[in-house]
Amino acid sequence: MKAVGIVMLMFGTVMADLAGECDMVGFYQELGCTALPNVDNSTTCPEAFSCPDLHPDPAVCYFKGARYSDRSLIPQSLINNPCSQACSCSVTSLGPQFDCAAVDCVEVFDTDIQQQCTYTYELDSCCSTGTVCGKDAIAKLQTCEVDGKAYKEGESFEPKNTRKTCVCTAQWNGSIDDPSYCRDINCGIEIHFQNKIWQNCAPVFAGNRRSCPIAFNCPSSKTKIIRGLNLRTVNAQCQFGNATLAVGDEVTVEEQCTKCTCDVPPFVSCTKKNSCDDQ
Template identity: 35%
Template sequence: MTMVNLSFVLFLLCGVLINVQIARSDECITGSIRKLYEELNCIPEHDETNGCITSYNCSFTNDQRADKCYYQGREFSDGDRLEHNDFRSKCIPTCSCLVRDGRAEFNCAHYDCAEFFQPPLKKNCMRTYSHDSCCAVGVYCKKENEEETAATCEYGGKVYTEGATFFPNEEPCKKCICKPGFSGSLESPWCEEVFCEIEIHHAESIRDNCAPVYFGDNSCCPINFHCAHASSDETQETEVESTTITQKANDNTPTCKFGNSTVEIGRKVRGPEECTECSCKVPPLIECVVNSECQEGKLKTAN
């Protein structure tokens, strides 16, 4: 084998190893919190033996001032504005950085879509959507006894009409819109990434080391944040089952922060209510998950 061919083989082998490493990272991290870390531009840290992401380095947030707003690496002072084109989400028209009592947060306007105030649609009618707009862009009505003229998309055992939206379970951070030519691909132009805009909506919660709360284990954006009580320096910690993602190895093992308290991987803190479980899985934040079966059971009992 010539030196050129050997170099080429080594190059291909390195590429395969890198791809395997990335695939392993994608497969072995559990929970919904990964999207939050990515939006904050935290740096993933891997286990050298298996390539799994064990934690994220978000230490740069320690240098952020409480009286400033931050978005995508930019710093904003009191009164500074962001316009529609500054955001990744299509549903934020404008925001201003507002400082109160020395603490900054974004104050944002929201779109009041016309469909929110309109009467229900007639039978066989549906609103249609576009990735370029937050609100509906039109209405499609199928006429009875006439052949379907709009394109259809089949996915997950359901059939969607052109312009309809759907959210794939296997990729909860994707929003899809039925368009001609759909063959099952969850990529553009049919599907686009959903942005939670954590820095816009939850900057104060991140600053206070609060725990994002997700509905179920496979969701995209947090539905709320659970914060430590300001009057208590202790978190209600109990041991977690042996199925914990990472075992404590040494003093260099990353830990989670909950308010002012430090929580080891594999330990949990008391959730905001009975059906919400909060634990340290992927530092530096605690992750809370609402158990849907528990919640449904409580609702049935109440009724």
């Protein structure tokens, strides 16, 4: 049993490392899915995943496999996202979903302070926890050099090719694996998109599919499936609503500059470009 535990820990560590380098890994990791063996051994990125039944009963909400009846709260200690507070299950005709308290950060609205001060953050905070004002005070702050950019002490940042958020401190040692400075990003997918998962909708990503989804595309009367070529010969399939797709198939959606494909099953995934001219 001890050996199995060590193997699972190592596998989890490997998957966490791949989350910043491979499409959809972070998404599936958060949902508790397991990577399937690759058909193409030349790639280290998982080609498909096996997911647990994420929503067996439409009359309740689910979070990390646990059932939550209508109006019941998720214990805050289980939510690894400081921006998700007081989340309770709500079951309506639109399906089950979680409703959370709104978190309004002052730095989003107070543009006057932004011109004179720099906001400071703590690793487990959603909003800024303080300010440093004045040119002399700001100049005295320590800096952290990451990915060719300098961050001031107290500033938060996300290192490239990782799924982590970090805070620059005076003790910064350059290690993103040190929990004193960095933590894994938790998107709160089950919390914020509960009813979309229940409907087998497709997550929408901005730019690449290694970040948090910004929305979900769901099947509609205008949805069309365009059959493609499974050049990677992946046997796993995607589910989009009640439709089953093979790797290489595409789904047409109404949103401009958005492409949805069955690429890393079992979810169809969409990528939204800033411009329709972007490749």
